[in-house]
Amino acid sequence: MIVIAMVALVGGMFLSGHTTPRLGIDLAGGTSFTLEAKNQPGKPNAINTANMNTAVGIIERRVNGLGVSEAEVQTQGDKHIIVNIPKGTNAKQARQQVGTTAQLYFRPVVTTTSGGKTKQPSSTPSPSASASKGKTDKGGQSGSEKPKASSPTPTSTTQGRAVPEALKADKAAPTPTPSKTPGSGETGKPSDTPSQPSKSDQEKLAKEFAALDCTKPTGRAAAAEKAANSKPTEPVLACSQKGDSKFVLGPSEVEGTDVDDASSVFESQNASGWIVQLDFNDKGAKKFAKTTGELTKQQSPQNRFAIVLDGEVVSDPEVTQGAITGGRATISGGFTQQSSADLANVLSFGALPLSFDIADETTVSAALGGEQLQAGLIAGAIGLALVVIYLVVYYRGLSLVAMASLAASAILTYTIMVLLGPGIGFALNLPAVCGAIVAIGITADSFIVYFERIRDEIREGRSLRPAVERGWPRARRTILVSDFVSFLAAAVLFIVTVGKVKGFAFTLGLTTLLDVVVVFLFTKPLMTLLARRPFFGNGHPWSGLDPKRLGAKPPLRRRRPAAPGPADTKEA
Incomplete structure (x- = not known):
């Protein structure tokens, strides 16, 4: 049996095309990144020992996976983190894993359209109408196959994105011109959000939204940087990761720190197969239930929430069947195994307490x-x-x-x-x-x-x-x-x-x-x-x-029983 196992392993080794072990950074060299912590708006004292140590732990779990790829993550000074990644790791993927370090937010979608430049209309179309064309999820599916957020039950799947009260009112809605938000049933309601945009801000946001071209890398990068540096209470413009869609997003309703855990799971009863399960902490469960309860009353696209990491929308599921309570939810629809695993990784490890810039990138020698x-x-x-x-x-x-x-x-x-x-x-x-x-x-x-x-x-x-x-x-x-x-x-x-x-x-x-x-x-x-x-x-x-x-003892032998003697002859 063991001979068969050895033959199978050796055969698998040659078939895989890998005949030598993958070497660590001390034997094969590799790449070293120096990350510099940035001050965040509204958090002047965020760069401290506790947050730096938390960031090191999250980055280490990202790049190490199971903990045996031998990437080294450690702090240097008060505001720098050194990440050493061995040769043989996908350099582009490693840079994305290390560099994607901004805060994670769940923001409501106010309106969305295709990623290219659009004409600024003289009269504002309703958000649902503007979103009905050219929308695709990150897997390229049509709007009917958008990812869905739901309670973790095998038979009911609800979809969703949200619009906070601050953007339901005519004055606060970040659409090209003031209009009544479909499904809100209210106009002119005062906003409770401190950063409610004025009419001039709305017009400026509308112009920027029309001019934003997410199909170009430079446009996506500029939008992501601006969104990442905006306050959570401000509406922002954002692009999807592929650049095929652009969004107007409202203030953050739930932060990434409210997510306790997330995992990629294959569900045989689901037509799409792969889903993402996520658990919220107590605080996040309450906020998520309230947000999804408001979202389910809205029409598309305002019944969606965008998961925003580093200023980019990584997913935008819908909510259509009521509030998701209990602190557990699933996101399904159009996922592959890889895309569901990527989203679960973002939800699990994306909520860093600090954001970082890659200050230096060098090649390490193995001499x-x-x-x-x-x-x-x-x-x-x-x-x-x-x-x-x-x-x-x-x-x-x-x-x-x-x-x-x-x-x-x-x-x-x-x-x-x-x-x-x-x-x-x-x-x-x-x-x-x-x-x-x-x-x-x-x-x-x-x-x-x-x-x-x-x-x-x-x-x-x-x-x-x-x-x-x-x-x-x-x-x-x-x-x-x-x-x-x-x-x-x-x-x-x-x-x-x-x-x-x-x-x-x-x-x-x-x-x-x-x-x-x-x-x-x-x-x-x-x-x-x-x-x-x-x-x-x-x-x-x-x-x-x-x-x-x-020095063995003589073998033990049993003595044979003596043969019985002849019987005495009795004389008459």
């Missing part, structure tokens, strides 16, 4: 790490040679079993490390190499425990075949206890440490698990087969199982 790796490999080779010499001198023929088992463990470890590179972003760094070298001793120790149990049975006067079977239960128990302690230490290290030490812990834990697999599925079956061979079964002096050399 020093390469020299240390060479020295480490030489030390590992010397250690392995000493282990082999000891096995040959002390165990003789059994050393072949040990070396074959070490080879099987090495093949499994190498192929799995190679496949984990593209799979989960695992990167081999110097501490990880150290963990692999330490594993040689752990694996050899398991073989020695088993061999000694077999020899103990032979010393008791048993032949090899029953000795192999009787020694296995006792050896198995000892091996499992030893490997459990080693794996527990690796797990604790992985959980409580950061950075490169995680690589050591991950490699140590992986090789410990493989040790159990090799001993159970390779070493034990191999010994069972060799016990039938005369070289080992008859205790050849070079087999390592010679009864005389081991």
